[in-house]
Amino acid sequence: MVSKPHGGRLVDRVARGRRRELLLDEAKELPRLEVGFDRAVDLEDIAHGVYSPLEGFMVQEDYLHVLYDMRLSTDHPWTIPIVLDADPEELGDVREGDDLALTHRGRVLAVMRVEEIYGWDKREYARMVYKTTDPKHPGVAKIYGMKELLVGGPIDLVDELPNPLERYTLWPAETRVLFRERGWRRIVGFQTRNVPHLGHEYVQKAALTFVDGLFINPLVGWKKPGDYRDEVILAAYEALVKHYYPRNVVVLAALRMNMRYAGPREAIHHAIVRKNFGCTHFIVGRDHAGVGDYYGPYEAWEIFQEFPDLGITPLFIREAFYCRKCGGMVNEKVCPHGDEHRVRISGTKLREMLRRGEKPPKTMMRPEVAEAVMSFDNPFVEA
């Protein structure tokens, strides 16, 4: 059975038809708050139910529960605060109970009912969510760069951000219908930000052995220089699926969602998001959503023990490598051979090879995948 949405209800805050027209009309008279790209992405994700049961940005009660208890005020597991920041001067006369037009690059994206405006302690946020207050941590740095107040309340989306990957974008309501149409009862979600190498394929296929379908859901949108471009990741996955998976066992769809690098807490967040897409299982990587050495390699696995009511089953599959003696992809648990027989797949090494225009060996990457990547003039995000 396709998984129940988190909190029991799939949120839909996308205004359509006449209601949308009315809201757009109303927005002309409303005070405006300009939001950056990250918050605009959050808006879309809230409205389309990716963050169900959230109907808007968090009010203080939820914010504090999430920070300290890793749960919403309804007791449902939730580990990352979803908040909207603003400076007092931007808010002007806006008071609790008012409506506010949220704009991005001057265009109205949503109308928000302001339920609460409250202060927050960024350092405390960093300590609780990131387990560090180090400004070198990319997630912490973003938090420190946010504004002084938080604004909580439900939103209605009236317009979408331009989406160059529209044809790859599916929202939770759509995947839930799709999985049912395909007759899938057990679906495993796989999150990625990279082009697939043999290790990824091994992990996906190991999981797929026990379920009906695989949902490959790359995160797209914000990238840092040197990352694979979004369209490269999708082209690489299309090649892999076409040549190495049976028909109709994979759904590939992109998700524009902010990456927070919050390690274990974010692993739970990613699982909840995939539950909303209808997944019953979720592959959790070693050091999932980690960065640098801020988190232990298995912390992202251990945290799942704290959530007996998550409603999605995590799959912890060990890192795979190629063993020349076994003659295939294996992991520590199933291969008795020494390091001299093992080819470890390094993402950094692969990136360097592809950057030099060198085709990686078949023990690391499928030739069709490498060709798909190399068909782009520059597969990487420029500085």
Add this chain to the structure above:
Amino acid sequence: MDERKGKYTTVSIPVTLYNRIKKLIEGTGFTSVSQYVTYVLREIVAAHEEARYEEPFTQEDKERILERLRRLGYL
């Protein structure tokens, strides 16, 4: 997470059950009977909630979604 006092309430259970749980959790990661009971209840409550769920789509929503899925080549 013990950094902030949460809001708690009291639920009564038989003393015999309390003692049984107390014995059961010795040497486990659970530090109190309350912690154990909370853990187990959350697991059970979530399972009960799961059983009650029905998708909220109208037939019209479903048709709209199916049309888009076909157009994108997913079906």
